Amino acid sequence: MSLLDVSNVSKSFSTGRDLLGRPKQRLPAVHDVSFTLDRGECLAVVGESGAGKSTLGRMVLRLIKPDTGRIMFDGVDVLRIGAAEMRRLRQRMQMIFQDPHSSLNPRMSVAEAVAEPLLVHTDLDRAARNRRAAELLDRVGIGRRYLGRYPAELSGGQLQRVALARALTLNPSLIVCDEPVAALDVSVRAQVLNLLRDLQEELGLAYLFVSHDLALVEVIADRVLVMAAGRVVEQGTVGQIFQEPTEEYTRRLLAAIPVPVPRDASGQRMLDATRS
Ligand SMILES: Nc1ncnc2c1ncn2[C@@H]1O[C@H](COP(=O)(O)OP(=O)(O)OP(=O)(O)O)[C@@H](O)[C@H]1O
Ligand SMILES: [Mg+2]
Structure with a gap:
């Protein structure tokens, strides 16, 4: 079984509204796409x-x-759960974007950003969360000395590494x-x-x-x-x-x-x- 099995997915977006507030036109952004x-x-x-x-x-x-289609992730029908x-x-399943400036909260320190998924999804205490954040920062090559920094103080490459560390926090596949x-x-x-x-x-x-x-x-x-x-x-x-x-x-x-x-x-x- 594949990790991801996408079959026949389609999605249209409506492009604005006419004077009566009706959606003008549905433009297909993705049409009948399948892959594994x-x-x-x-x-x-x-x-x-x-x-x-x-x-x-x-x-x-x-x-x-x-709009239509099926997405199976590790045997689970993602659209039906x-x-x-x-x-x-x-x-x-995590995502990293082109622009790490917009994917990281400017008011959150690096430690908070990387540890936040643990706060949301686990009952690890603060010390354990910080330990994991420190390990991850080491792993992505920034180093734990950056834990207290804020996004504005980092370069684009460093920020993308932080975004990656955050994506890895919960061991995604x-x-x-x-x-x-x-x-x-x-x-x-x-x-x-x-x-x-x-x-x-x-x-x-x-x-x-x-x-x-x-x-x-x-x-x-x-x-x-x-x-x-x-x-x-x-x-x-x-x-x-x-x-x-x-x-x-x-x-x-x-x-x-x-x-x-x-x-x-x-x-x-x-x-x-x-x-x-
Ligand atoms: N939220 C939205 N509302 C309306 N139309 C959208 C929306 N998101 C995407 N589209 C339209 O769907 C089509 C596909 O967009 P998408 O962003 O997936 O393209 P892309 O391949 O990622 O392009 P790029 O390489 O420029 O990032 C485009 O015509 C886009 O204008
Ligand atoms: Mg794009």
């Missing part, structure tokens, strides 16, 4: 901007509810990584990627790894899901997709030269430089 992900495996989701990658990642964690069971399941290194300096990118790979191996983590950067995908992923306009164009192993893509769309993606895309503070693209 095994324990310890990394599946990359690639495709141009607006392809539906983030929507798909969020649906897997039930942060967005699909109640809130209490979902809370328990959430411990095992799946992490959805949505462009986790896209906002980082090129020099820091490789370090955070290496950390992700080491952790994957050490902890048997599975990643659903959303990325624009195909050079990076080739390094980190086992398999690749190519999306365009909400649909799966093709999927296969890294070898298949990179060496013998069957679809013209994939060939165009592969041919595009990766250019760093400038982002503003909220992580939005400042201009679309992804197309050559």
